[in-house]
Amino acid sequence: MEIKSSTKYFAELIGTFSLVLFGCGAAVVAGVSASGPAGLGLLGISFAFGLAVVVMAYAIGGISGCHINPAITVAMLTAGKIKSGEAVGYIVSQFIGATLAAGVLYLLQSGSPGWELGEYALGSNGWGEGYGGGYNITSAFLAEAVFTFLFLFVIFGTTSKWGNGTMAGLAIGVTLVLVHMVCIPITGTSVNPARSFGPALFAGGKALQQLWLFIVAPLVGGIAAAIVWRVLEKKP
Template sequence: MKSYLAEFFGTFWLVFGGCGSAIFAAGIPELGIGFAGVALAFGLTVLTMAYAVGHISGGHFNPAVSFGLMVGGRFDKKELVPYIISQVLGAIAAAGVLYLIASGKDGFGIDNTAAGAFAANGYGNLSPQGYGVGAAFVAEFVLTAFFLIVILGATDKWANGKFAGIAIGLALTLIHLISIPITNTSVNPARSTSQALFAGGEFLPQLWLFWLAPILGAVVGGAIYRFLLQKEQTAG
């Protein structure tokens, strides 16, 4: 149960910090943090929670990561569904708190025809820079695959595990720096689900891509590391 709670709170923090920075701080004229600030915020959420609760649950905070770690031989498939449920619930809870806070400002409303509304992910007309479904799928697939390679490599028994959280957090920052203009960056089905539920409109029918592409990418990344990159145990 503690592992599930750790995943709930870790995913809550990821959505609250990352999406919260996009909703509240990114677009303030002259003082806003912009794309780079949001990218850093997402990286910091994972970095901080990796050290806070990573030793309890492994610090997934993302259904795609759980799939990738399972394929990479680092996670028991029996725990997959409970982890995903915990992650999705944590993300939705965070989105609910963000909505509650945002509702405290006069004139608040979500324009679900606008790209990135309530920090939701999208393609086509809902992509920040108008990227189509094919480009969005490739970006989410490739970036999640490399995210898993970084995670598996940084947490390998041959690596310096004390710095794993930093490497993983910076990798997520880089991923956002690349792909916020493309899809508003998912690489995390729980994060996409929570924001789409509150944004509504066409964000919901597009949610399939932000489950399928990250999970497939994570599976491929997990397999690449396990079968092509992972250092074998030496005899003796």
């Protein structure tokens, strides 16, 4: 039975909402600040994002493919695996889901005594002095582009005719854990424009000013992965 586009869009909204709320929620509520990991620590935050992808992959993968990330949707469009009209619906739904999750996180945090909306609040991504390890813009862009490329390469591989579809969700989630383990000190880890958009919209300031990088770099990495995978698929 064919699944309605509206059902796919709603699944993408819920999936992205869950990713941002679980991942950024773990970082903000249970343990990371703009100056570095605390509480849960880097490993805990990494697993929060990765496990969120795993559970959503098995929850909505059969409905929408569980993109929950505009970089994935654009990469799939580049690879010819989704139509342009549906891709637009996916991306709009992903941005709405991420924004709603950031809003819920804002309401949760506002209930904490003495809490104030900081410069990189709600798990916002960033770079430079005052953020994480203080890495510069070149390192930030390179990290986001390269690790998005690797993330998408795993996605294409595990969901291809050569991959093991039943294990795809787990492999993709574990890959995201690995990505976060390296990138958190550099950018807080985005590899997902919607994940960056929601928190930055509420945080404003530098988080919003630097948002462009977390849109452009993941898209560059995702498109590059799609092009490379199309070349591999054509090889005998």
